[in-house]
Structure formats: structure tokens, C-alpha cells
Amino acid sequence: MSATFRYAVNVLPKAGILDPQGRAVEGSLGHLGIEGVSAVRVGRRVELSVAAADEAAARAIVDRLAHELLSNPLIETATFELLMATSSAVSGGSSGASSGGSGR
Amino acid sequence: MSATFRYAVNVLPKAGILDPQGRAVEGSLGHLGIEGVSAVRVGRRVELSVAAADEAAARAIVDRLAHELLSNPLIETATFELLMATSSAVSGGSSGASSGGSGR
Numbered sequence: 001m002s003a004t005f006r007y008a009v010n011v012l013p014k015a016g017i018l019d020p021q022g023r024a025v026e027g028s029l030g031h032l033g034i035e036g037v038s039a040v041r042v043g044r045r046v047e048l049s050v051a052a053a054d055e056a057a058a059r060a061i062v063d064r065l066a067h068e069l070l071s072n073p074l075i076e077t078a079t080f081e082l083l084m085a086t087s088s089a090v091s092g093g094s095s096g097a098s099s100g101g102s103g104r
Numbered sequence: 105m106s107a108t109f110r111y112a113v114n115v116l117p118k119a120g121i122l123d124p125q126g127r128a129v130e131g132s133l134g135h136l137g138i139e140g141v142s143a144v145r146v147g148r149r150v151e152l153s154v155a156a157a158d159e160a161a162a163r164a165i166v167d168r169l170a171h172e173l174l175s176n177p178l179i180e181t182a183t184f185e186l187l188m189a190t191s192s193a194v195s196g197g198s199s200g201a202s203s204g205g206s207g208r
Contacts, residue, residue, distance in 0.1 A: 006143075008114075010112075010149050011149070012149065012151060022150075025150065025152075025173065025174070028173055029169075029173075032168070032169075032172060032173060034165060034168065034169060036154055036155040036156055036162075036165065037152055037153065037154050037155075037165065037169065038152070038153050038155070039110075039151075039152060039153040040150065040151070040152040041150070041151045041152070042148060042149075042150050043148070043149045043150070043151070044146065044147070044148060044149060045114050045115070045116065045146075045147045045148060045149035046126075046129065046144065046145070046146050046147070047116060047143075047144070047145045047147070048129075048141055048142070048143060048144040048145070049141070049142050049143040050140055050141050051140040051141075051142070052140055058140075061138060061140065061141065064136070064138065065133075065136075065138060065141065068136060069129065069132055069133075069136060070129070
């Protein structure tokens with residue numbers, strides 16, 4: 001019996017790290033006539049599915065992916081959240097959605 | 105009396121739109137010895153602060169930003185969520201966090 005879990009990994013530049021994309025967005029606000037927007041940080045969002053025996057096993061895989069492949073821990077922070085869980089069991093099983101984040 | 109709202113805007117390629125970054129991530133999984141990961145989509149996450157009279161006004165600004173500046177509606181979907189609300193009122197006021205998404 002296994003299940004499929006859909007996660008979102010959010011990667012953002014650490015506080016104090018230069019964020020030229022964020023500055024570019026702030027610089028464009030005037031052209032749109034938008035006021036009151038500040039502290040823009042631009043990062044990445046990666047959504048992926050993990051097939052695993054249970055959520056702990058899936059979470060371990062996503063944790064490794066988030067910190068070894070999808071982010072540079074020196075300059076970025078990575079957190080992830082569970083978007084959806086789908087059981088592929090033939091009899092019974094559960095499906096649902098919950099969310100939580102983890103960073104290091 | 106005004107307040108500051110922190111939002112996250114999530115931008116992802118629409119279903120059916122080619123996602124070369126997602127393919128690249130999937131291609132790298134073998135080198136890491138990671139199995140069971142599929143359907144990788146790579147997008148952007150933008151976090152920003154909005155100073156506005158109330159949450160409805162802030163939400164209108166973020167909605168415009170998300171769809172006019174931060175995403176290309178032809179090939180990407182943009183959703184946003186409220187991360188934190190901070191009242192800057194001198195007396196009383198409320199602060200807290202809630203979340204919700206909006207896309208179009």
C-alpha cells in the first residue's frame with residue numbers, strides 16, 4: 001500500500017541577500033501606478049508529486065530535494081508544504097489534504 | 105488607520121505548457137538516487153508587503169500585481185495567499201494571519 005503526496009517547495013533569498021529581481025519589481029510599480037508595496041522578495045515555487053509508503057517517507061524525500069537540489073542553502077531558505085495526499089490502496093485507505101512547513 | 109499585509113504570490117506554468125525547468129529537475133533526480141518523484145512544475149514565488157486601509161484594498165492591489173506584472177496570464181496561473189496582517193493603528197486594531205487563494 002502506497003500513496004502519492006503533492007508538495008510545494010518554496011525557495012526565497014535569505015534576509016540580507018541581494019535580490020535584484022525584487023528590486024526590479026519594485027522599480028516597475030511606478031509605471032503601473034501602484035503605491036504602498038514594499039519589501040518584495042522573488043523566489044521559486046516547485047510543485048511535485050512523491051509516491052511513498054507513508055507521509056514520513058515522502059517528507060524525507062522532499063526535505064532532501066528541497067535542500068540539495070532546489071535551493072542553495074548558503075543564500076536561500078527552502079520550506080515545503082503538503083498540498084494533497086492521495087491513497088492508492090485498493091481497500092480502504094484515506095485521502096485528504098493538510099499543510100505544514102519545514103525549513104532548516 | 106491603516107495596516108500592512110504580507111502576501112505570497114505563487115506563479116506556475118499552466119497545465120499543458122512546456123516546463124523545461126521541471127524536466128531538468130526530473131532529469132537530475134537519478135543523480136541524487138531519488139525515486140518516486142514525478143510531475144515537477146517549477147514556477148515563481150513572490151512575497152511582498154502592502155500598506156492599505158483594509159484587507160480588501162490590499163487584496164485588490166495584489167490581484168492586479170499578480171496578473172499584470174508578476175505573471176503572464178497566457179501561459180501561467182497566479183494565486184496568492186495572505187501570510188500576515190499587521191495593524192498600524194495607535195489604539196486598538198487587530199493583527200493576525202489567515203490564508204486564502206485567488207486565481208483567474
